[in-house]
Amino acid sequence: MSEERSLNFIEEIVEEDIAAGKHNGRVLTRFPPEPNGYLHIGHAKSICLNFGLAQKYNGKTNLRFDDTNPVKEDVEYVDSIKEDVKWLGFNWAEELYASDYFDQLYDFAVALIKADLAYVDDSTAEEIAHQKGTPTEPGVPNQYRSRSVEENLQLFADMKAGKYPDGAKVLRAKVDLAAPNMHLRDPLMYRIKHAHHHRTGDAWCIYPMYDFAHGQSDAIENITHSVCTLEFIPHRALYDWFIERLSIFPSKQYEFARLNLNYTVMSKRKLLQLVVEGHVDGWDDPRMPTISGLRRRGYTPASIREFCERIGVAKRENMIDVGLLEFCIREDLNKTAWRRMAVLDPIKCIITNYPEGETEIFTGENNPEAEDGDGSREFPFSRELWIEREDFMEVPPKKFFRLGVGLMVRLKSAYIIKCDSFVKDADGNVTEIHCTYLPESKSGNDTSGINVKGTIHWVSVPHAKTAEVRLYDRLFQVENPQSEEGDFKDYINPNSLHIIPTAYIEPDLANATPGTAIQFMRKGYFTLDKYSTTEKLIFNRTVTLKDGWVKK
RNA sequence: UGCCUGAUAGUAUAAUGGUAGUACGACGGUUUUUGGUACCGUUUGUCUAGGUUCGAAUCCUGGUCGGGCAACCA
Numbered sequence: 001m002s003e004e005r006s007l008n009f010i011e012e013i014v015e016e017d018i019a020a021g022k023h024n025g026r027v028l029t030r031f032p033p034e035p036n037g038y039l040h041i042g043h044a045k046s047i048c049l050n051f052g053l054a055q056k057y058n059g060k061t062n063l064r065f066d067d068t069n070p071v072k073e074d075v076e077y078v079d080s081i082k083e084d085v086k087w088l089g090f091n092w093a094e095e096l097y098a099s100d101y102f103d104q105l106y107d108f109a110v111a112l113i114k115a116d117l118a119y120v121d122d123s124t125a126e127e128i129a130h131q132k133g134t135p136t137e138p139g140v141p142n143q144y145r146s147r148s149v150e151e152n153l154q155l156f157a158d159m160k161a162g163k164y165p166d167g168a169k170v171l172r173a174k175v176d177l178a179a180p181n182m183h184l185r186d187p188l189m190y191r192i193k194h195a196h197h198h199r200t201g202d203a204w205c206i207y208p209m210y211d212f213a214h215g216q217s218d219a220i221e222n223i224t225h226s227v228c229t230l231e232f233i234p235h236r237a238l239y240d241w242f243i244e245r246l247s248i249f250p251s252k253q254y255e256f257a258r259l260n261l262n263y264t265v266m267s268k269r270k271l272l273q274l275v276v277e278g279h280v281d282g283w284d285d286p287r288m289p290t291i292s293g294l295r296r297r298g299y300t301p302a303s304i305r306e307f308c309e310r311i312g313v314a315k316r317e318n319m320i321d322v323g324l325l326e327f328c329i330r331e332d333l334n335k336t337a338w339r340r341m342a343v344l345d346p347i348k349c350i351i352t353n354y355p356e357g358e359t360e361i362f363t364g365e366n367n368p369e370a371e372d373g374d375g376s377r378e379f380p381f382s383r384e385l386w387i388e389r390e391d392f393m394e395v396p397p398k399k400f401f402r403l404g405v406g407l408m409v410r411l412k413s414a415y416i417i418k419c420d421s422f423v424k425d426a427d428g429n430v431t432e433i434h435c436t437y438l439p440e441s442k443s444g445n446d447t448s449g450i451n452v453k454g455t456i457h458w459v460s461v462p463h464a465k466t467a468e469v470r471l472y473d474r475l476f477q478v479e480n481p482q483s484e485e486g487d488f489k490d491y492i493n494p495n496s497l498h499i500i501p502t503a504y505i506e507p508d509l510a511n512a513t514p515g516t517a518i519q520f521m522r523k524g525y526f527t528l529d530k531y532s533t534t535e536k537l538i539f540n541r542t543v544t545l546k547d548g549w550v551k552k
Numbered sequence: 553u554g555c556c557u558g559a560u561a562g563u564a565u566a567a568u569g570g571u572a573g574u575a576c577g578a579c580g581g582u583u584u585u586u587g588g589u590a591c592c593g594u595u596u597g598u599c600u601a602g603g604u605u606c607g608a609a610u611c612c613u614g615g616u617c618g619g620g621c622a623a624c625c626a
Contacts, residue, residue, distance in 0.1 A: 006566050034626050136554045180555040182622045191624035210626050234621050312565045321563050410585055455585045522586045549587040
């Protein structure tokens, strides 16, 4: 293997650290989601990066829930996150929670108070915001900033003891109210929230802020490389400040650009809105960019990992074309998915010279990409067939390699047929196509000497089974919904879901199993939906096949 | 009018002072019982103005443009 993929900038940092003997070459990363929503493809990028780094450098990765804000978090989310990370194919070294460290974090805060580096502030949120100044004007200290250590110690203990209502007081770090970096203007460390926490219950009524929990959690776990997204760059100075003042393990933070995918939204807040307001079926709606949505849509873990590998890791803002994701799933499924025939928009095709009541059994390989075809299955042929409506044209254009009066095509794995005529109803819709078949053109021992350009799929009318088929399209009509005028929901694609109540499928498809990808020949890759039953089969279209045929 | 960031084909991503390359896309071709796949080919790029240097995408200076920062969110 001459795999000479160049390193991304974080891998370079890690290699430099290892070469320099930092942490004795030990690499420990972490994936730190807040359990306030479902994971999406953007998280997949972070997961692949963090776990990938550890795998590559013989390290480990912790799964740590950043659960410091009880009012937004829930075990439902914890469970889904664990499921999604596992499904993607990664194993964490330890399952940890920021809430595991509440006692220690409290002690850290007390230590800072004793060092006169933190104080209790009675101001309201508005007052504090005002006193922080603006990016161009420095902040100003208030009377609480000069409270004595003893008073702060007592007040903080009282906060913890529940003596004050929500919002009455906060604990702030005494950093620099004039710092150009707004995050250093005496940031909040603790706030009072008399709220039930999904893990610690009612043990606490004060909760640490992100800035006083994340870096400390990293340090407690001895994380060597704390990788996060660009918007945390301004927090890094604070991250280092706390670690230095506390003299704890010197974890280092590195930032990369988050993934942006076009024609969708990626913020948990917006995704939550889509779910709550019923624009989609739930977090796992196949149109959602969530891991669970992609899974239900038919995406494989390998395809998502490959996608994350291909998009790369850098610091510049990016907007990835969803076409790349589609390429990755097609590439994966092409090698593995079994081929079957299904007619989604049926029109009846009658083989007028084929005996009525007769049936022949034909065989088709499961996958032409596999050496031995990956085995085969049988399907019946008869006088009346369902074919795709779009495979016939009353007035075919020049290079239309399908049916039209006088044109010939091969029926996949069966005979060559020639179109002789068609029938229309009163409204002018074509209802039937009449063809004749060439008996000597039988698939496998064709002696007709005729070569046809087109091959179409078909299903025998009397033998066909039925299924509901759900065709999905992009959820939004514009590339970047959140950058458009007005509400992002104004740009939802009204045709993102097209349901075909009754599609005709070849008999073998009744044996399809959940979680298995199938290629409906010439139509795309499909998978059984989670609500599919043996009585009512439901197929989701994962992705179409690439279509090289453009009309005109 | 502050601070922090970033800028390479349409989209991403390499080149770490020495031939601007790769992938996806697009376009064209060969093969094909999927207008799929596979294979081959073509196309398009260093934000800008200076400077340093034998040599600059890379280093320096100024400008332009994008993103972030003033939540008791993470």
